[in-house]
Amino acid sequence: MKIERELMRGAGPVAVLKMLEGGKRYGYELVTAVAQHSEGILAMGQSTLYPMLYNLEAQGFIRAEWSEAKSGRERKYYSLTPKGKRRLAAQTKEWRAVAKAMESLGILPRRRGEATA
Amino acid sequence: MSGEMHPSVLRRALRTPLVDLLRGRTVDGSELATIVSTAGLPAPLTDLVRRATKRTRLWPAEQLDVARELIAHFRDGLDSGETTDHLVDRFGDPERTAKLIRRARLRGRPLTSRAMRSAKLGLVFTAIPVLIVYAYLFVRLHATSPGLASFHVPAFVSRSNSITEQIPDSERAWPLYDAAAARVLGALEKSPGYDPEEPASIQLQYRPGHDRWKHLVTLLGTVSTELGDVRKAALGMRLGFELEVNPEEEWLWLEESRPVEVFQFLPHVLEADTFRALVEGDGKTAHSNVATLIGMSRHARGVAPYFHWDGLGFAILYRAVDTLKAVLAQAPELLSSDELRDLSHRFAALGGREAFRWQTEGDREAARLWWGRLYSGVDGDKATITKEGLERLRRGLWSESPTQMAVVDSKLLAPALPLLIANRRELKKKAHSLFEEVDTQLDRPFWRRENVAAFRWIPRNTVEAVRYLPFLYVFPFVGPKDDELTLGKRDAALVILALELYRRHHGGWPETLEDLTPQLLPAVPMDRYDGQPLRYRVVEGRPLLYSIGSDGDDDGGKPRSEICDNDHDWVLWRP
Numbered sequence: 001m002k003i004e005r006e007l008m009r010g011a012g013p014v015a016v017l018k019m020l021e022g023g024k025r026y027g028y029e030l031v032t033a034v035a036q037h038s039e040g041i042l043a044m045g046q047s048t049l050y051p052m053l054y055n056l057e058a059q060g061f062i063r064a065e066w067s068e069a070k071s072g073r074e075r076k077y078y079s080l081t082p083k084g085k086r087r088l089a090a091q092t093k094e095w096r097a098v099a100k101a102m103e104s105l106g107i108l109p110r111r112r113g114e115a116t117a
Numbered sequence: 118m119s120g121e122m123h124p125s126v127l128r129r130a131l132r133t134p135l136v137d138l139l140r141g142r143t144v145d146g147s148e149l150a151t152i153v154s155t156a157g158l159p160a161p162l163t164d165l166v167r168r169a170t171k172r173t174r175l176w177p178a179e180q181l182d183v184a185r186e187l188i189a190h191f192r193d194g195l196d197s198g199e200t201t202d203h204l205v206d207r208f209g210d211p212e213r214t215a216k217l218i219r220r221a222r223l224r225g226r227p228l229t230s231r232a233m234r235s236a237k238l239g240l241v242f243t244a245i246p247v248l249i250v251y252a253y254l255f256v257r258l259h260a261t262s263p264g265l266a267s268f269h270v271p272a273f274v275s276r277s278n279s280i281t282e283q284i285p286d287s288e289r290a291w292p293l294y295d296a297a298a299a300r301v302l303g304a305l306e307k308s309p310g311y312d313p314e315e316p317a318s319i320q321l322q323y324r325p326g327h328d329r330w331k332h333l334v335t336l337l338g339t340v341s342t343e344l345g346d347v348r349k350a351a352l353g354m355r356l357g358f359e360l361e362v363n364p365e366e367e368w369l370w371l372e373e374s375r376p377v378e379v380f381q382f383l384p385h386v387l388e389a390d391t392f393r394a395l396v397e398g399d400g401k402t403a404h405s406n407v408a409t410l411i412g413m414s415r416h417a418r419g420v421a422p423y424f425h426w427d428g429l430g431f432a433i434l435y436r437a438v439d440t441l442k443a444v445l446a447q448a449p450e451l452l453s454s455d456e457l458r459d460l461s462h463r464f465a466a467l468g469g470r471e472a473f474r475w476q477t478e479g480d481r482e483a484a485r486l487w488w489g490r491l492y493s494g495v496d497g498d499k500a501t502i503t504k505e506g507l508e509r510l511r512r513g514l515w516s517e518s519p520t521q522m523a524v525v526d527s528k529l530l531a532p533a534l535p536l537l538i539a540n541r542r543e544l545k546k547k548a549h550s551l552f553e554e555v556d557t558q559l560d561r562p563f564w565r566r567e568n569v570a571a572f573r574w575i576p577r578n579t580v581e582a583v584r585y586l587p588f589l590y591v592f593p594f595v596g597p598k599d600d601e602l603t604l605g606k607r608d609a610a611l612v613i614l615a616l617e618l619y620r621r622h623h624g625g626w627p628e629t630l631e632d633l634t635p636q637l638l639p640a641v642p643m644d645r646y647d648g649q650p651l652r653y654r655v656v657e658g659r660p661l662l663y664s665i666g667s668d669g670d671d672d673g674g675k676p677r678s679e680i681c682d683n684d685h686d687w688v689l690w691r692p
Contacts (some may be wrong), residue, residue, distance in 0.1 A: 047209070050186065051220065054221030
């Protein structure tokens with residue numbers, strides 16, 4: 001399933017930030033992780049990923065550094081900055097609110113344990 | 118080849134962005150090519166990395182960073198078992214990717230870099246409209262030509278010439294002046310002791326006692342006929358000078374024409390001849406020469422109604438008075454009483470204050486004609502200065518203002534000058550107000566004239582100096598005082614002549630100037646500096662006639678000293 005570009009533009013960065021919450025990752029790893037965790041819904045190519053990473057870096061949400069992997073291969077690793085962590089927390093809240101609104105609208109199924117109105 | 122493969126440190130430094138240099142890192146284009154070609158990626162992926170990276174148009178160090186990351190990405194993809202085709206397919210459009218990467222990386226650049234980039238973009242976007250406007254102005258400047266397509270004869274020229282036409286040739290003074298001046302100059306140049314290195318007018322100013330006086334006396338003896346013609350012309354004829362304004366001439370002013378030479382040269386001859394008469398006791402000739410100078414001053418002013426000709430006429434009158442004073446001082450009895458009375462009548466006949474007023478008609482007309490040669494369109498519209506007009510300004514400009522010189526000389530600025538220099542309507546309006554100011558000031562007595570600058574246009578600031586550049590040729594460089602001071606000088610001559618006549622009749626000087634009225638003087642003339650009667654008293658048995666002078670204080674007739682100070686009076690007569 002391919003989602004709308006505008007929707008991807010909103011969801012992509014927060015997905016990347018979320019993937020970095022657990023620790024530093026490199027580009028290919030991020031693409032794979034996002035695709036796996038989103039069941040392919042948020043799968044993205046380099047044309048989306050790298051501009052997004054550079055934007056997040058420019059905004060100070062992530063930082064990048066080159067380092068050598070155990071295999072001896074040089075990779076550029078990205079990690080969350082404190083500012084990025086705050087951003088992730090804020091965006092998580094927003095997305096939850098959106099999801100809740102979607103549930104209320106019947107677009108998303110209600111989650112178990114939540115009282116119906 | 119090795120030079121290309123391993124560029125010098127300097128070359129690398131020159132190609133490296135400042136930010137990277139500050140980080141102690143240098144890069145160059147060949148490094149990128151090496152990394153991509155030695156990455157060991159399949160050809161389609163190598164090509165993809167190269168294209169996407171190059172098209173980001175980022176700094177070399179940034180491109181290198183992007184390329185390394187993409188290479189690492191593809192290697193990881195291949196290691197994970199993805200096919201080359203799949204990776205190429207997932208990559209997307211390299212051009213769009215490059216564009217997005219560029220945009221993102223630019224955002225990440227340091228503030229100074231972004232500021233410089235914004236400044237560069239701003240400069241480009243500002244330069245484009247400026248260039249368009251400049252091109253338009255350039256075309257417009259080259260497309261316009263002066264509006265005065267057909268030359269017209271100024272009104273005062275027609276008027277003056279119609280009067281001249283009615284004067285028979287035999288009654289015209291000008292041909293006599295012209296011919297006499299030419300012959301006297303010719304004789305002077307052939308006379309013994311003539312120095313070709315020295316101006317002729319200077320060689321006519323030797324006086325008795327000087328080594329070369331005898332040569333001058335000899336010369337004067339050979340030109341008695343010519344001097345007779347000059348006297349005849351000045352004493353009994355009308356000027357009869359036909360004004361010619363040649364449309365082909367660069368300037369429409371008449372200053373450089375033959376009458377200037379003649380009216381500057383002949384008074385020197387007459388003055389010298391008066392000193393000869395003085396030495397020889399020839400009162401008749403001395404009287405005649407002073408009278409001739411008076412007549413000639415009137416003729417000079419009559420050439421054309423310009424400030425310039427007034428100035429020349431006033432200068433001749435000054436010399437008439439000074440010559441008379443020299444005669445009376447050195448030989449009080451040389452002139453007969455009848456001759457003194459005759460000179461008094463001649464001085465008086467020059468008229469009152471109104472007759473001495475500066476004439477401006479010619480200057481106004483010349484301004485109009487001049488601007489017609491500079492500006493496009495017709496008189497009174499919003500015409501702008503033309504290319505030809507700028508060239509005319511450039512050819513003749515001499516200004517004390519370096520700004521004015523630089524502006525007119527600048528060819529680059531030329532297309533913009535029609536915007537910087539006032540259009541014709543504005544110029545005309547400004548000129549009108551300046552001439553009105555001149556008239557207002559001239560209407561006032563000299564001691565109440567406030568704005569002497571009105572007589573000569575002086576820009577108040579650099580903008581005005583450029584805006585009204587064409588004024589440089591219009592407002593004459595004349596002294597604002599000269600009309601009133603010449604009148605004062607003439608009035609002094611009347612008093613001096615009356616004093617001399619009184620002395621002869623009463624055997625001594627009068628106690629006051631009122632003693633001269635009304636028999637010898639209709640009224641005591643006023644001091645031009647304060648409107649009070651001229652100052653007079655007898656000191657040590659000799660008369661002292663003076664004006665309080667420019668400082669406005671009565672210093673008791675103290676003459677101007679060698680030391681430059683304002684604390685003195687204008688001494689008019691102290692035989």
